[in-house]
Amino acid sequence: MIIKGFKMKLYEGMAEEYEKRHNELWPEMKDMIHEHGGRNYTIFWDKETNFLFGYIEIEDEEKWAAGADTAINRKWWDFMASVMETNPDNSPVTVDLKNVFHLD
Known part of the structure; x- marks a missing residue:
């Protein structure tokens, strides 16, 4: 399992x-x-700050990245574009965060 952390930003x-x-x-x-x-x-x-911090556990980076190209994901991005910072394709602006500590 791969642990991912990232941040996004909401509009005021x-x-x-x-x-x-x-x-x-x-x-x-x-x-x-x-x-x-x-x-x-x-x-x-x-x-x-209106920043969002996301945490997700994924099986595989490539498998996870492929979800971005699904029709339902694109529809979700379009739906969420009015409430948060997005890229030109309506994907959320995300910044990956480096994992510096993990305790089971």
Whole structure:
């Protein structure tokens, strides 16, 4: 299992909407995450900076990356583009974080 950490950024005033949309995560999106090897996916919000911290365990980098090209993932990116910083293709702007400590 590979542990990934990353950060993203919400637009000001969009935390409640971001949380609402994730609480109503589409079943097809959940299936895609699992089908591409994602488990224990957690996102935290820092209300002082509007940064999100994501944590996910994946089986394989290539398998996980392939999920980005699925129709459901592209639809999700389009749906979320109004609440967070995105790239021109509506993918969230993400910064991978270096794992500096892990304790089982």
